[in-house]
Amino acid sequence: MKLTVLHKVGIFTLSMLIATFSMANAKEAKSIDELVAMFDDKKCAECHEQIYSEWQASWHAKAINSSLKGMRNFIAVGLAKEWDTPLTKAEVLKCLDCHAPAVNYASEELAVEIGNLIVTAFEKKGSPAGSQAAEELAKLNVGCYSCHNIKATSIAPGLRGKPEKGVMYGPNGEDGDDFHESIESVDISTSAFCMQCHGVYHAPDGETIQCNTLSGSYRHGYLAAGGSKTCQECHLNKGHLFPGGHDLDTVKEGLGFNLEIAKYNHLPGQIEGVKNPKGWVPSAVITAFVENKAGHRIPDG
Amino acid sequence: MVLEVTAKDTEDNELFKKEKKWFEIGIDPDKDMRYGAWQIKEIIDLTLPPLQTQREQYLVHFDTDTDEVTINAKLWYFIRGGKGEIVYEETRTLEY
Numbered sequence: 209m210k211l212t213v214l215h216k217v218g219i220f221t222l223s224m225l226i227a228t229f230s231m232a233n234a235k236e237a238k239s240i241d242e243l244v245a246m247f248d249d250k251k252c253a254e255c256h257e258q259i260y261s262e263w264q265a266s267w268h269a270k271a272i273n274s275s276l277k278g279m280r281n282f283i284a285v286g287l288a289k290e291w292d293t294p295l296t297k298a299e300v301l302k303c304l305d306c307h308a309p310a311v312n313y314a315s316e317e318l319a320v321e322i323g324n325l326i327v328t329a330f331e332k333k334g335s336p337a338g339s340q341a342a343e344e345l346a347k348l349n350v351g352c353y354s355c356h357n358i359k360a361t362s363i364a365p366g367l368r369g370k371p372e373k374g375v376m377y378g379p380n381g382e383d384g385d386d387f388h389e390s391i392e393s394v395d396i397s398t399s400a401f402c403m404q405c406h407g408v409y410h411a412p413d414g415e416t417i418q419c420n421t422l423s424g425s426y427r428h429g430y431l432a433a434g435g436s437k438t439c440q441e442c443h444l445n446k447g448h449l450f451p452g453g454h455d456l457d458t459v460k461e462g463l464g465f466n467l468e469i470a471k472y473n474h475l476p477g478q479i480e481g482v483k484n485p486k487g488w489v490p491s492a493v494i495t496a497f498v499e500n501k502a503g504h505r506i507p508d509g
Numbered sequence: 510m511v512l513e514v515t516a517k518d519t520e521d522n523e524l525f526k527k528e529k530k531w532f533e534i535g536i537d538p539d540k541d542m543r544y545g546a547w548q549i550k551e552i553i554d555l556t557l558p559p560l561q562t563q564r565e566q567y568l569v570h571f572d573t574d575t576d577e578v579t580i581n582a583k584l585w586y587f588i589r590g591g592k593g594e595i596v597y598e599e600t601r602t603l604e605y
Contacts, residue, residue, distance in 0.1 A: 282546065417547055418535065421552060459586050459596055463596055498557060505554065
């Protein structure tokens with residue numbers, strides 16, 4: 209079928225309308241405060257005080273400032289020196305898609321500014337400029353919206369579609385006081401959900417970023433050996449604190465230890481260098497059994 | 510993670526010491542060891558795999574005039590660099 213001029217004008221107009229509509233929906237924050245306001249976790253504390261309190265003490269709550277060194281090295285060494293590649297939003301997201309998913313909704317300029325803040329916070333640590341940068345970065349983290357909205361549908365985007373604005377995705381879908389709409393999501397209770405970030409990260413351009421290898425050993429070591437627990441079954445045992453390797457109780461739960469010692473006297477004349485070559489030699493067989501009860505290799509990361 | 514086993518006499522002299530380390534080595538495509546998350550493309554896995562128990566065994570001989578030995582075993586977990594915590598520790602005294 210040949211397209212008439214009218215058809216072409218119609219298709220062009222429709223394309224422009226779709227593009228305009230898409231851009232209107234894809235609001236991008238131009239400042240950190242604007243970005244934080246779009247995904248304001250403090251609002252969650254008004255009803256979910258206990259959960260918010262647990263989260264505040266978690267490593268998720270300080271996901272940028274606790275990893276400044278690695279991210280600074282990526283930007284200042286990896287990008288700037290090894291790859292000779294400019295700092296862009298796409299490059300920043302190779303760290304922050306996991307360490308602060310809200311940055312997906314930052315403008316190109318803001319994302320680059322956040323990248324530069326990371327460098328400043330690390331390189332000028334202890335100075336006013338460094339402290340100010342760290343203070344700004346502390347506003348960004350793996351917060352409530354990160355898991356319960358931004359990343360909520362990412363393990364099955366074809367099936368689930370994009371997350372709906374302002375809607376909270378959770379395991380039971382309860383609505384509370386209708387402060388927000390809720391959608392029941394089984395996805396969030398799966399290991400695959402955590403594996404989006406707790407494993408080798410695959411950037412859209414194909415680059416792999418290997419902060420840890422947890423999900424690889426979970427899938428190919430633990431599941432393959434017959435394990436069936438999810439990440440959440442162990443790491444949600446202290447609520448949204450999500451304890452891991454930083455928590456001695458959790459490390460102890462994941463490890464077993466047993467020491468066996470067999471004492472005996474070795475035959476005279478067989479061990480060189482002893483004071484009395486004709487005497488019995490005090491000896492012992494020391495055996496330590498170290499068991500990995502966790503769902504992933506130990507150590508990891 | 511490090512298993513550290515020592516044996517000491519009654520005067521705290523170290524008669525025996527062994528360490529076993531579990532860790533992973535990150536390497537780039539040229540097989541050079543790397544620390545940067547963007548540099549590491551493969552690992553050499555020297556960690557303790559999930560659902561597995563590993564056995565470390567030592568046959569130790571002391572001198573013929575040894576009357577008493579204290580065996581100490583510590584399992585350390587290092588969350589990063591030099592920051593380690595003792596997960597398990599056991600001490601036994603052997604008399605000869």
